[in-house]
Amino acid sequence: MGMDFSKKVNNMVDKVKIIPQDIEEQMRLENVYKLWNDQVNLLLTEEERGFVKELQEFCIDYDPKINYETDVYGMFPDFGKKGYIQRLNPWKEFKLAGCKYEMLLGMNLAMMDAEFDLARLASGILCGNPTFQHGGTPELDKVQDELLSGTKVGCIAMTEANHGSDTVNMEAKVSPVDGGYKFEGMKIFTTNGPKSDYFLGYGCVDEANPRGTMVQAMLSRDMGITTERLKINAVPRVHIGKTHYNGIVVPEAMITGKPGQGYHNLFDGLVPERLSIVGSSLGICWSSILNGIIYSNLRNQFGKPIMKYQAVSYPFSDLLIRVSSATMAAFNIAKMYDENVLQVMQRGEKVTPEMSKASAQWSGQIKYLCAKLAAETAYETQQLMGGVSVTDNTRVMRTWGVSSIQEVIGGSRGVMQLIMSGNLKKMMKLL
Ligand SMILES: Cc1cc2nc3c(=O)[nH]c(=O)nc-3n(C[C@H](O)[C@H](O)[C@H](O)COP(=O)(O)OP(=O)(O)OC[C@H]3O[C@@H](n4cnc5c(N)ncnc54)[C@H](O)[C@@H]3O)c2cc1C
Numbered sequence: 001m002g003m004d005f006s007k008k009v010n011n012m013v014d015k016v017k018i019i020p021q022d023i024e025e026q027m028r029l030e031n032v033y034k035l036w037n038d039q040v041n042l043l044l045t046e047e048e049r050g051f052v053k054e055l056q057e058f059c060i061d062y063d064p065k066i067n068y069e070t071d072v073y074g075m076f077p078d079f080g081k082k083g084y085i086q087r088l089n090p091w092k093e094f095k096l097a098g099c100k101y102e103m104l105l106g107m108n109l110a111m112m113d114a115e116f117d118l119a120r121l122a123s124g125i126l127c128g129n130p131t132f133q134h135g136g137t138p139e140l141d142k143v144q145d146e147l148l149s150g151t152k153v154g155c156i157a158m159t160e161a162n163h164g165s166d167t168v169n170m171e172a173k174v175s176p177v178d179g180g181y182k183f184e185g186m187k188i189f190t191t192n193g194p195k196s197d198y199f200l201g202y203g204c205v206d207e208a209n210p211r212g213t214m215v216q217a218m219l220s221r222d223m224g225i226t227t228e229r230l231k232i233n234a235v236p237r238v239h240i241g242k243t244h245y246n247g248i249v250v251p252e253a254m255i256t257g258k259p260g261q262g263y264h265n266l267f268d269g270l271v272p273e274r275l276s277i278v279g280s281s282l283g284i285c286w287s288s289i290l291n292g293i294i295y296s297n298l299r300n301q302f303g304k305p306i307m308k309y310q311a312v313s314y315p316f317s318d319l320l321i322r323v324s325s326a327t328m329a330a331f332n333i334a335k336m337y338d339e340n341v342l343q344v345m346q347r348g349e350k351v352t353p354e355m356s357k358a359s360a361q362w363s364g365q366i367k368y369l370c371a372k373l374a375a376e377t378a379y380e381t382q383q384l385m386g387g388v389s390v391t392d393n394t395r396v397m398r399t400w401g402v403s404s405i406q407e408v409i410g411g412s413r414g415v416m417q418l419i420m421s422g423n424l425k426k427m428m429k430l431l
Helices: 007-010 021-027 029-043 046-065 075-082 099-127 130-132 138-148 261-298 310-346 353-385 396-403 413-430
Strands: 156-157 171-179 180-184 186-191 198-204 215-222 226-230 240-244 250-253 253-255
Touching: 007 021, 007 130, 021 180, 021 198, 021 226, 021 261, 029 046, 029 099, 029 310, 046 099, 075 138, 075 171, 075 310, 099 156, 099 261, 130 138, 130 215, 130 253, 130 261, 138 198, 156 186, 156 215, 156 226, 156 413, 171 198, 180 215, 186 226, 198 396, 215 261, 226 253, 226 261, 261 353, 261 396, 353 396, 353 413, 396 413
Parallel strands: 156 198
Antiparallel strands: 171 180, 180 250, 186 240, 198 215, 215 253, 226 240
């Protein structure tokens, strides 16, 4: 008789401790943050440091209460109360906001729990950001408050089975009807989908003319959307799904981009989305390295700490050099985006075409760099730390899971290269 492997996989074993108590204690979140602050503090303003201090104090308190046997969604209201579902846009009393604040939020949350950070980013940024840029109706204001307070969950439903990288040529159909728009079709890889109350959805009136007819709208589950969960082992506590529009009618008040405008909204939204993902990727990088550095300074083999072997310390130095440099570049891009795009839009002014183009290029470049670096850093740290890092005894294993999807979400490696190669060809026009 054959073995029932599915049952074996589903029957999770309890945590068995192999890490020495003293090392585990030193790897606590408070110490990881302490080392991170030492590396990053000089890159922050006084206000940013104050924001990080408060956020870290909250996370240090919260960390021991996280149950890794359950999904992440129960954590949303706790973080919503503190304004930690997103920090791209000022909301309620949480005025310290912008792309750099959002990166700082993503980094610190990913160092605590990278799976939670992935889910809150999908809800707060991918679904929530358009309510700031293209909202304004009382209905959309309500959605915004519910998403950002963490009482409701949101997602973005853009990718389809036949259209991933080629998302613009989507098949989902939108038809104008009395009082709104009818949405038909199916989306896949919807992060948070199976748990979502709100879906930032897309479809086209004329499939042959997506640029001229794409619609963007806030769909809600109670309109009749249904979802199925996909099994994605890398992030077991995040629900990622297949979403069916089921021919629901979305009222005018929930439309964030009318036919044609939806296309521009989709592309404008990609820039802050990618920059936010950069924050999470860098959080994964820092988490991996700093946990690895603490462990390797305490773990003895052949009579001395493994960090004393160049085979361990040199690769860690190499990672630290690259992660530190990527962090400085990311902060710089975030500052440029805040000053030249986000704050300009918030004042109701027009962003210059040069800045619009440059921010699209910079966000793609830094997303490409940091997503790849996250996967590399997580994997390399595991090799440098040894066996304990692939068990549930440290947070390195969980972080590694999330690192493995950073390159594919928010625009894959190939598409980032495609955008850049287009620019390479255009460069000749300057000569
Ligand atoms: C865990 C996870 C979460 C996700 N969350 C969401 C979400 O919340 N919402 C959502 O809408 N989508 C989401 N996605 C979808 C994600 O954005 C897509 O997977 C991604 O856009 C790539 O599409 P694809 O998987 O269909 O790959 P394809 O488009 O089929 O690409 C396959 C390969 O070909 C390369 N390629 C394709 N076209 C080109 C080209 N022209 N030039 C160069 N290389 C090319 C790609 O880089 C890739 O290597 C998620 C995906 C995953 C895995």
